[in-house]
């Protein structure tokens with residue numbers, strides 16, 4: 001501090017009034033400084049226990065009060081401190097380079113009495129001390145309730161006559177200051193509590209806006225903030241992108257590593273997205289494992305958006321790598337453009353969702369920027385009305401694809417596949433109306449319509465009796481069908497209506513359906529269907545994400561080897577190895593097996609050599625209408641395919 005470096009002559013201090021501790025009566029500057037340090041340390045302790053809040057505005061007020069006190073009392077210097085104000089702080093202010101030893105002594109004496117008064121509490125009678133030139137007084141400032149608010153320290157020249165008038169002036173001034181301080185501090189306390197309430201309200205408001213798990217905006221706040229931003233941008237003619245990001249196979253990740261690991265993964269993904277899209281971009285969690293992002297892109301090309309998406313994907317991969325699991329970090333992304341594709345939140349959301357669905361459909365882990373062709377395929381709202389019309393006009397039809405004994409070529413059953421016969425666009429495969437399967441009403445309607453018509457056709461055309469053995473009918477179900485507890489009873493009524501029984505029904509479900517978290521009802525429905533006599537086939541086996549655990553946990557009778565393995569049979573040794581492994585598992589566990597997507601004689605021969613009992617694919621026949629099926633053989637010779645199979 002300034003006074004340390006100055007090496008001034010020692011100041012002798014003589015106490016009057018309350019006694020000082022003995023060490024301080026020795027009276028050299030250096031000794032005093034040591035003592036003062038101790039005093040300050042003790043004072044800081046007191047400060048920590050203080051209840052009044054010294055705020056930024058206090059120093060100003062204290063300066064004003066000090067000046068006022070000086071005027072009222074005629075003191076050479078007056079110094080007002082708050083109860084929790086530190087002598088150390090006022091000392092820094094008081095001692096500056098260039099002061100004379102006398103001025104130092106003045107400040108030092110003032111501080112001395114201040115510190116004493118702080119340390120010893122109530123200053124009655126006032127503390128006082130003197131140097132050669134000055135006499136110092138310290139008055140405590142108390143509220144009406146006796147609470148210590150601060151102190152007034154004053155200095156008078158020793159040469160001035162001491163009189164009763166001075167003592168009275170000091171007392172009156174101390175009372176006035178105490179009153180002023182009390183009012184100020186009360187106002188301050190009120191202000192503080194108002195500010196604290198404001199801060200609390202802000203915090204609560206923010207808490208209501210953020211998703212507690214990931215700390216990004218929750219759905220509601222995301223929508224509100226994006227809508228507000230769009231209003232601004234609409235006025236400015238600026239450009240932006242609405243992005244949807246969905247974690248791939250998150251259900252399985254929860255399933256395999258546990259829910260709390262899933263939570264951690266979600267947090268990591270959220271923070272990766274936020275790092276890739278810092279404010280002013282808006283990031284929100286809009287679903288369980290789905291995030292929305294709105295980012296302004298300026299007047300740049302769509303290449304720039306691609307760059308942003310790639311950057312986001314890399315950030316996600318880097319974040320996921322920290323979790324040390326090789327199968328993490330895969331996300332699907334869809335984006336729509338503002339304002340060229342949409343101007344409102346709901347429209348942009350819908351289009352980005354369609355694009356996201358297109359990414360999922362394309363095999364996941366890809367980015368898709370919306371294009372109109374995605375709309376019908378991947379947007380259930382866009383297709384819903386036309387679908388309802390098609391149902392009314394009986395344009396949703398069952399097609400049948402034979403399932404054949406790979407040894408004899410004999411037809412053992414038919415898989416029922418939905419076809420939409422559109423007058424303008426011809427016969428549409430489910431891929432062209434994939435969004436139907438996202439909407440429970442449309443998905444259920446589709447299953448029931450196609451099933452009812454398939455059973456009717458099966459019965460009327462006598463399909464069950466055409467071959468040497470009754471042919472089975474394999475029906476594809478969605479999670480929505482199985483989640484409906486009424487579904488089993490509805491199928492029972494259909495079977496009754498068409499004089500058929502459960503033994504000829506096979507229910508086909510994918511691994512994804514079996515992994516559905518609402519699996520309680522799905523499992524119950526499958527068990528009920530099986531109890532009634534239907535078989536359960538696990539479709540696309542080997543492509544799912546959940547490993548082999550379904551086989552232990554779920555009621556399964558048949559494994560359908562996915563077409564991707566059959567396609568690789570003749571191309572790579574791994575395709576053959578996987579098909580062989582599936583057949584081995586099936587044999588050991590007692591499952592029936594059907595190979596899907598068999599297209600060449602070579603594939604069939606390899607499957608036969610591995611012991612695969614049944615096959616289905618273009619080598620025998622494509623899915624066909626009931627009219628074509630009636631004409632089709634009940635036994636195929638793979639060596640000389642039928643004309644329909646060659647299409």
Ligand SMILES: Nc1nc2c(ncn2[C@@H]2O[C@H](COP(=O)(O)OP(=O)(O)OP(=O)(O)O)[C@@H](O)[C@H]2O)c(=O)[nH]1
Pocket residue numbers: 213246247248249250251252254258259260261262263266287288289360364517
């Ligand atoms: N750990 C965790 N899981 C959640 C949370 N919210 C939702 N989920 C789960 O997230 C999963 C979302 O699954 P989906 O998006 O339907 O399916 P998916 O497995 O990601 O499949 P694709 O999106 O088609 O790749 C469900 O299983 C939910 O139970 C959460 O806060 N924490």
